[in-house]
Amino acid sequence: MKLHESLNxxxxxxxxxxxxxxxxxxxxxxxxxxxxxxxxxxxxxxKRLRPLMVIVGSRFGRKPAGRRTLQLSAAAEFIHVASLxxxxxxxxxxxxxGEPALHTKTGIQSAVHIGNYMSARVIELLSKYxxxxxxxxxxxxxxxxxxxxxxxxxxxxxxxxxxxTLEQYLEKSxxxxxxxxxxxxxxxxxxxxxxxxxxxxxxxxxxALGMSFQIQDDILDFTQSADVLGKxxxxxxxxxxxTLPVLIALKDAELAPVIRRIGPASSAGDVAHxxxxxxxxxxxxxxxxxxxxxxxxxxxxxQQLSSFPAHADLETLLRYFAGRDH
Ligand code: FPP
Ligand code: MG
Numbered sequence: 001m002k003l004h005e006s007l008n009x010x011x012x013x014x015x016x017x018x019x020x021x022x023x024x025x026x027x028x029x030x031x032x033x034x035x036x037x038x039x040x041x042x043x044x045x046x047k048r049l050r051p052l053m054v055i056v057g058s059r060f061g062r063k064p065a066g067r068r069t070l071q072l073s074a075a076a077e078f079i080h081v082a083s084l085x086x087x088x089x090x091x092x093x094x095x096x097x098g099e100p101a102l103h104t105k106t107g108i109q110s111a112v113h114i115g116n117y118m119s120a121r122v123i124e125l126l127s128k129y130x131x132x133x134x135x136x137x138x139x140x141x142x143x144x145x146x147x148x149x150x151x152x153x154x155x156x157x158x159x160x161x162x163x164x165t166l167e168q169y170l171e172k173s174x175x176x177x178x179x180x181x182x183x184x185x186x187x188x189x190x191x192x193x194x195x196x197x198x199x200x201x202x203x204x205x206x207x208a209l210g211m212s213f214q215i216q217d218d219i220l221d222f223t224q225s226a227d228v229l230g231k232x233x234x235x236x237x238x239x240x241x242x243t244l245p246v247l248i249a250l251k252d253a254e255l256a257p258v259i260r261r262i263g264p265a266s267s268a269g270d271v272a273h274x275x276x277x278x279x280x281x282x283x284x285x286x287x288x289x290x291x292x293x294x295x296x297x298x299x300x301x302x303q304q305l306s307s308f309p310a311h312a313d314l315e316t317l318l319r320y321f322a323g324r325d326h
Contacts, residue, residue: 006316007052014051017074018042021121037114041081050076053181054188057202059310061192069191075122075140076184082118083148085111136190144183151176160240162250162260169247178210205301209321212294218243219287222279234275249283295322
């Protein structure tokens with residue numbers, strides 16, 4: 001069963017709202033490359049994890065979810081897709097979800113503008129919520145988006161930095177991945193008038209889930225084939241990303257000097273050799289254990305929310321993240 005089916009969420013409704021974000025902008029001609037690219041990108045599948053989190057969050061409110069919840073869920077996907085457009089440019093990635101990345105089709109300049117527009121369109125959409133009690137709505141377009149950009153910047157600052165600390169790695173992962181997920185659950189809850197305490201618990205749940213997600217992503221870069229990843233395996237190492245498996249392997253006195261020799265000019269053979277060394281060490285199992293720790297933290301929060309029927313949806317999310325195979 002697909003995740004949205006297990007959560008009993010109608011994906012068509014979300015997809016319709018996502019489409020509206022561009023088609024309802026009267027300043028954007030329907031046949032323009034901008035509109036067509038966004039429709040193609042947002043229509044090309046994807047698990048809609050973040051929108052689903054917004055909807056699940058809303059099930060912890062005191063009122064039923066309404067149009068605002070749906071708009072927030074569409075906004076979350078827009079921010080996510082915008083960030084991936086920019087990410088693929090930065091990473092020089094040819095493929096996204098197995099398809100040619102946008103910049104390979106439109107050129108880098110257009111793709112940058114399309115990403116910027118999507119991010120700005122969310123601000124435009126949400127700016128109509130301007131009352132004092134609506135303030136939380138902007139957490140998605142302001143705080144979470146700023147954290148996303150900051151995380152990406154922190155990652156770039158530490159390319160091939162083998163002295164990166166665990167704390168720096170975790171902070172970058174939190175900013176880049178976990179806090180958007182946390183915010184999705186929180187704004188979903190507040191959009192249905194949850195209490196602040198419950199919204200905060202959901203935020204913490206989303207943060208723990210997101211940390212586990214990012215660590216899993218870092219592990220998959222070592223374990224999955226290019227076919228499954230939709231991009232070449234080992235891309236992180238090749239691009240100088242010092243992820244958790246690398247950080248753990250760097251603690252091994254024999255592995256450390258070999259890893260440290262990998263730099264921008266390393267050959268594919270050298271990178272492949274180090275990949276195999278790391279795979280042959282206990283670094284992946286130990287990274288998996290850290291990821292499991294975050295899932296256990298998330299699980300403890302679910303227990304605190306057990307009086308809500310929707311706690312079962314958090315368990316569904318947890319199971320999905322625990323068994324994630326991309
Ligand atoms: C995926 O990273 C990328 C992110 C989670 C965030 C990227 C954020 C930006 C580029 C900032 C720009 C933001 C906006 C809103 C315009 P990855 O390369 O580790 O994962 P991948 O394997 O999916 O490429
Ligand atoms: Mg990338």
